Amino acid sequence: MNNKRITVKNMTDKEYFFGHKACAGCGGSLAVRLALKVFGDRTFAALPAGCMSAVGFIYPQMAFLNNAIISTFPGTGSMLSGMRAGLDALGIKDTHVVGFAGDGGTADIGLQALSGAIDREEKIIYICYDNEAYMNTGVQKSSLTPYGARTTTSPAGENLPGSVMHKKNLFEIVAAHDIAYAATASVGYPQDYLNKLSKAALVEGTSYIHIYATCPTGWGTPTETSVSLAKEAVDSGLWYLAEYENGEFTLNRRPKEFFPVKEHLLKQGRFKHLKDSDIRIIEEARDKKWKRMLEHWK
């Protein structure tokens, strides 16, 4: 392991997540692919029920090149702890223990196991690929689904604008454990993500990366815009790139001017029904959050 900055020019040519059956243009599979390219051969991965376990482990296929196992849905954090304990007991050194869980597997179902693992300061890396709903089972609302998004369990109609709840503030919930390292990222900013992965690999303690990952199938977006949409989400202020280290929050990107929210949202099938009043609610929530972040974060 070295401190050299990993870029597209010097990263390994080895593909650790290859031949998987994820939908075309899947942001989550890009997040897993890049993470494994940074962590390398000696990586042990655990994945709970979710898209990446569903597309990676289809018998008789095994799309992971490194060691990977499917964990119980709520038990990603505890399984990672167990894997680290096992490696310690066997005296196996220089390894990464990494979990890839979706937004439902992290913010809803797996939250207590994640909280426990952070509390025990396990040396593990937890990556949440956030595609903003339970996509693998057919687009059901999770607590990370944003306001106004249409899912099968938060339908849009005359009375409701889709999801009526805002996104759970999971990054700050994780940071509130006083975790060694936490960060948010987006597949639209891959270099920023690579930097954060390299940092997480060196942390002595728990690290958590929350990556915003587009889902063309669930969001009703063209497959080719997967990366540009994730970039736009950051530029419009609906998502943010930040880090938490040594008890302090740092904003990595401060857009001088936000990309128009309406234009960004209406590109997505799940937001097509939104009225101007709904978009105003989304903008107000965004402005409130950014005001707080700009005041209190570095």
Added chain:
Amino acid sequence: MDKPELKNFTKPESIKDYPVGPSFSGGHLVSVNSGWRTFKPVVALDTCTGCYRCYLVCPDGVIVKTEAGKVAVDYDFCKGCGVCAHECPFDAIEMVKEDLQK
């Protein structure tokens, strides 16, 4: 590119033939994904500058860095999502409709 090779697999005939535990090593691939796509990316080598943006953002990792400092596509596993063509800063990748009659 360093990627797992396609392996032959015979479907078990009865339930008794199925393994009871882990039975394959990592990277055990038995089928390609090329049948998924209707458009395929074609790289214009004279416009490609070798910035590898497409390599970085390909969700399937099917862009290959070539020795000439350009890129090629592994058509066995490309799903034709078009992210590479959309992200290319030099418009060097074009999505061409597959000839499905073949």
